[in-house]
Amino acid sequence: MPKSTKIITIVALLLVLALATLDSTIVATAMPGIVSQLGGITLYSWAFSAYLLTSTTVVPLYGKLADIYGRKLLLLVGAVIFLVGSAACGSAQSMEQLIFFRGLQGLGAGAIQPLVLTVMSDISSSAEENARMLGAIGALWGVASVVGPLLGGLIVDHFPWQWIFYLNLPFGLLAIVLLAIFFQERFVRQKHQLDYLGAILLTGAVIALLLFLLQGGTAWAWVSLPSLALLLATLILSVAFFLVERRAAEPILPLELFTERTIALSNSGSFLLGCILFSLTTYVPLFVQGVQGSSGTEAGTVLIPNLVSWAIISMLASLILRYFGYRFIVLTGALFIAVGTGMMVFFREQTGFAFLALAMIVCGIGFGLARVIYTLAVQRAARKELVGVATASSQFVSMIGGTLGVAVMGAILNGQIQQRLMPIIARVAASGQRLPEGTSAMTVLLTPALRATLPLALLEQLRAAFSQSLFWVFLTMLLMALLGLLIMLWFPAVILEQPDSSVSGELETAHSGANED
Structure with a gap:
């Protein structure tokens, strides 16, 4: 071209x-x-x-x-x-x-x-x-x-x-x-047999799972007939999909993508990265607004350092790859994510913007390093005729991870709020005080005009309880990041191209003398 x-x-x-x-x-x-x-x-x-x-x-x-x-x-x-x-x-x-x-x-x-x-x-x-x-x-x-x-x-x-x-x-x-x-x-059309049954089963399983995650705990309780029915449907359809794909001549999502070492590890990393990324963008602004009492606009600006560092490191990824190997970069990215989420565990009401921004920058560097290499590694390791579906699988697991991550964090947060904020509200009601009519404790914490109507002592109690609730969300994100770091220890130093890979070029090594694990 x-x-x-x-x-x-x-x-x-x-x-x-x-x-x-x-x-x-x-x-x-x-x-x-x-x-x-x-x-x-x-x-x-x-x-x-x-x-x-x-x-x-x-x-x-x-x-x-x-x-x-x-x-x-x-x-x-x-x-x-x-x-x-x-x-x-x-x-x-x-x-x-x-x-x-x-x-x-x-x-x-x-x-x-x-x-x-x-x-x-x-x-x-x-x-x-x-x-x-x-x-x-x-x-x-x-x-x-x-x-x-x-x-x-x-x-x-x-x-x-x-x-x-x-x-x-x-x-x-x-x-x-x-x-x-x-x-x-440059594409030569060949005769293929599309796996219609596999596509239907996969689509049904994903829809059932996403409905379970998106509506559970909101439209209906997690332990309820609709939730359990959707979870059961997800399991049945997933098992049926697995059995169909094993026998399909041209499966919609080839199972070899999850057995080949490089692709399996990259997709595992993409899944966890999606969990952490979506959770970070959802719950860090919530912390800034609900615990620190900032406005919605100020809460949104706290993510800018993360996105800027991500953008910069992404643009430098090709230069970094020239001097360092795949394994070094994904390990470094996973380490930065673990350090950044570890810093988030120490977020408190009195935490300054500089510390918040530093944690976001560290996470952004990790996201930028890991995301590029995960996608590149999948494309290099997949056979030519599977590059499209392999790339799609990486995006697919990342999106599923993000949805699952936000749902899990939301369930943890809701449980902590019930345990920590509700007793405070009950004590307030028993003493004859009332929150503004028709509002919840969370609404009050997130609305500056309503916060001003509360006694300072009560407001501080609510903020402290909300901060403690979010602590468990951030701790869960840290555990996910540590799991990702552990998994990347098995990432190969050299990505072996398939003989018919769509990307031409000689086998690339991490650096002179690098050996595959």
Whole structure:
């Protein structure tokens, strides 16, 4: 591929990926304004859940279809579905319609990230060039994560909320045109047999699991008939999927991806990284706002050091890979994540912003190192015909890990709140005092105007109890990080390419004289 054509293709790939990434963050700050016009506050969480459900469940399917029919076709199809869903979201007249169209958006978004990563691997001439591209994607994710919530708030404050979704259309159409014209895929279509039964079973298992995680403890109790039924359905469908995949001629998610050492370890790391990352972005702002009494805007800024350090280290990943090996980098990344989450265990009400920012920077360095190498290692170790589904599997387990991590942390936090905050509220009620009518202790802690109505002594008790509750969340994140560090001790120093790997080049060693474990 000529250099100029490759540059235009990369720009188009980054543009369509930026839209999908922005759409997962820009809606968060816009939803209160949207709900105020459409109504349906009881369906609030489903505007996020519908997108998460569909975008997660279709990732392995797109990966397999891309290996069968080509990356370009499936990426263009996914981008078109995403844009149609965006236009439909902007035209929604009710919350029910918005939720349905957000699900449609997710069906397209589920193709974009894994296929962009796969195409980046396909057009790279070496692992170092691929690492540079993955670094650019990491930096893009960091920037989008910061800009998205700010842009969402700006649009809702000054423009109709529909522009949250309409903004995707001109840039998305430009990206589609550029990809259609300039992306020159070398792909020879061959006859394949698609594993329809495996796809149905996997999709059903994932939907049941995500419904169990997203709705358990909120729409219904964790130990209730709906929760137990969903958990049982997940187990039955998963076992059936495993049995079908063992016999399928061309499985939708080949089991060898979880038995090959490099891919299995990378996917394990991606799963734990997803758990920690999603939990960090969810519960650190909650700590800053609920325990330290900061505003929502101030709580959001505490994540900026994490995202900036992640973006910088991602862009440097190719340079680091040149001098150090895969194993050294993933171990270093896992160590930084463990140190950063270890610092979070010491978060207290009086903790200064400098310490908070330092912990976020350390975690960001770890995320940047580990994420790039996990994806690169999977792509290098997979057989050529499995690169697409292997890349999709890495994204898939990361998304499942994030959902599971947030759900587990939420269950821990809710249990601690019941144990620590509720007795304080009970003592207050017994003494004749009352919280503002119609509000919970958590609502009071997270709302500056309501905090001002409480006696200082009571407010300090609630903050201390909430801090102790979050301590167990941060400790669980640290244990996950330590588990990830332990697992990476078995990561190979040299990634052995398959003879027909899609990325050309000689076997790369960590450094002169490195030996595979």
